Amino acid sequence: MPGVEDCLTELMDIPGVLDALVVDHATGTAVAVAGSGQHLDAERSAAALNEALRATLDGLAEAMTTGTLRMHDMIVTTDRGHHLLKPVTTVLDGEMVIYLRIDVERSNLALARHRLQAISARLTT
Amino acid sequence: MPRLDSILTGLAGEGATGALRAGRSGTVYLTEGRVTFAESAHSPRLEDVLTASGRVSAAAVQRARRAASATGAPGAGNGDANGAGNGDANRAANGAATDANEDGARGRTSHRPPDGGGALIAQGVLTRGELEFCVLGLVLDAVYFLLAAAATRPRFVPGERHWLGPYWYFDVTGLLRECERRRARLNDVWPSAQLDTLPVSPVPRLPGQRVVLDALQWEVLVNADGTATPAELARRLGRPAYSVLMAVRRLAAAGLLMKPPPPRPAAGPERREPSAPEAERPAADQPAGKLPRRASAKGRPRPSGAVAPARAGAAGGGWPAVTGDPSDVSMLIRLRDALERML
Numbered sequence: 001m002p003g004v005e006d007c008l009t010e011l012m013d014i015p016g017v018l019d020a021l022v023v024d025h026a027t028g029t030a031v032a033v034a035g036s037g038q039h040l041d042a043e044r045s046a047a048a049l050n051e052a053l054r055a056t057l058d059g060l061a062e063a064m065t066t067g068t069l070r071m072h073d074m075i076v077t078t079d080r081g082h083h084l085l086k087p088v089t090t091v092l093d094g095e096m097v098i099y100l101r102i103d104v105e106r107s108n109l110a111l112a113r114h115r116l117q118a119i120s121a122r123l124t125t
Numbered sequence: 126m127p128r129l130d131s132i133l134t135g136l137a138g139e140g141a142t143g144a145l146r147a148g149r150s151g152t153v154y155l156t157e158g159r160v161t162f163a164e165s166a167h168s169p170r171l172e173d174v175l176t177a178s179g180r181v182s183a184a185a186v187q188r189a190r191r192a193a194s195a196t197g198a199p200g201a202g203n204g205d206a207n208g209a210g211n212g213d214a215n216r217a218a219n220g221a222a223t224d225a226n227e228d229g230a231r232g233r234t235s236h237r238p239p240d241g242g243g244a245l246i247a248q249g250v251l252t253r254g255e256l257e258f259c260v261l262g263l264v265l266d267a268v269y270f271l272l273a274a275a276a277t278r279p280r281f282v283p284g285e286r287h288w289l290g291p292y293w294y295f296d297v298t299g300l301l302r303e304c305e306r307r308r309a310r311l312n313d314v315w316p317s318a319q320l321d322t323l324p325v326s327p328v329p330r331l332p333g334q335r336v337v338l339d340a341l342q343w344e345v346l347v348n349a350d351g352t353a354t355p356a357e358l359a360r361r362l363g364r365p366a367y368s369v370l371m372a373v374r375r376l377a378a379a380g381l382l383m384k385p386p387p388p389r390p391a392a393g394p395e396r397r398e399p400s401a402p403e404a405e406r407p408a409a410d411q412p413a414g415k416l417p418r419r420a421s422a423k424g425r426p427r428p429s430g431a432v433a434p435a436r437a438g439a440a441g442g443g444w445p446a447v448t449g450d451p452s453d454v455s456m457l458i459r460l461r462d463a464l465e466r467m468l
Contacts, residue, residue: 003253024262026341026368028310029303031261043306054339061337091178092251092259094341094364123254 007123008034014115016107017100018081023050025087025095035101049099053085073113082109088120129153129272130301132279133160137297144285148277151267154287160300161291162260165267167274167356168366171289174259177363181250189248193241193288240290253292260292266365269304307367315374319385325349325358325373326383336379341372346381 011020012034019035023046030046053074061069073086082102087095098120102112129147140158151165164170175181242256327346344362355373359366376382
């Protein structure tokens with residue numbers, strides 16, 4: 001039964017991870033941050049990433065008008081790395097979002113995605 | 126009267142431990158100058174959130190609470206390691222965040238008796254991570270509303286602790302900044318507070334063909350019964366009051382909520398209009414249809430004394446305005462031609 005900090009430590013152990021951020025989806029509050037964070041203004045990044053996720057969810061929901069939308073994760077690749085966003089539903093507080101930025105050269109995206117899945121699952125059960 | 130935020134800043138500077146009671150509005154608990162718990166009359170209580178999830182029973186909360194009080198003052202004498210700082214890679218996000226687990230780690234490795242939160246985790250009803258998220262959400266929520274409420278003079282009780290124990294440490298400046306950010310955010314979404322304290326009542330029909338809702342907006346709409354305010358809904362749902370408020374503002378921005386009735390003064394002039402002199406009304410009605418006017422002149426039982434004004438109205442303002450429009454002219458010519466043919 002890991003805490004938020006343990007979870008962050010494990011996230012940072014994933015090969016190639018540069019930054020990790022946990023965001024409260026309902027409010028855009030930065031919950032915890034780890035990594036090379038100096039060039040990452042946690043507060044602003046959290047709010048902005050949260051808006052990006054919200055916009056994507058809204059867009060997808062409108063694009064697919066059949067039933068509800070359940071996002072597992074969202075991956076965007078830029079010249080600064082792979083950006084992974086994973087919504088995690090916690091029973092008590094609704095949605096949390098885990099954000100990872102991963103080095104494009106020194107990483108295995110499939111592995112990172114798999115590990116993120118496993119870590120977030122343990123956080124909520 | 127000193128404001129709550131300045132008192133909190135002062136207590137943080139002193140590294141105080143205890144409870145800051147703001148009358149009936151709520152309480153903020155500090156541990157060595159950092160906020161570790163808070164409750165507000167406007168936001169859901171810990172018990173609400175734990176039991177509303179369906180995962181934790183009210184009995185389990187009671188047990189944990191009893192266990193905490195049985196082991197005496199929770200967390201007493203464990204503050205020494207605090208100044209050491211956490212040497213790992215984690216930095217506090219927005220100051221309102223992390224550091225949490227230097228204590229968490231210590232709690233597990235040391236011989237400290239379990240506090241209320243420890244008892245909950247030991248019962249296996251929720252994980253440490255879930256409890257930390259829960260405390261995080263509750264404290265941010267409660268402090269947001271505590272700062273907004275103009276309370277009675279806050280009273281500080283040194284040494285008093287919450288039964289749950291510390292599960293998240295908030296830096297006071299970061300906490301205040303986060304509350305400020307949240308206030309601004311709310312106004313970005315929908316800049317009016319008029320629906321914040323009214324019962325939530327959805328519009329009966331969608332002002333469009335389809336709409337996209339997020340999970341919390343759905344919960345709010347499904348549970349809105351026309352009497353519950355956002356704060357009451359939050360308590361019922363066990364969701365943060367701020368998040369519910371945000372959902373309500375988003376719904377309002379999308380035009381999905383009934384607006385409160387507009388202020389009364391507008392009703393005055395409206396009422397006066399129909400009571401205007403009776404004679405003006407027929408005149409006003411005239412342009413709509415020409416034949417009825419003719420009928421009214423002959424057969425319709427008319428209010429006594431209204432005849433002359435009605436005719437005057439017909440002759441004067443009742444006609445459409447004459448213009449040099451070619452269609453008007455050609456119409457007159459055709460009319461004249463037709464009349465001539467009848468002769």
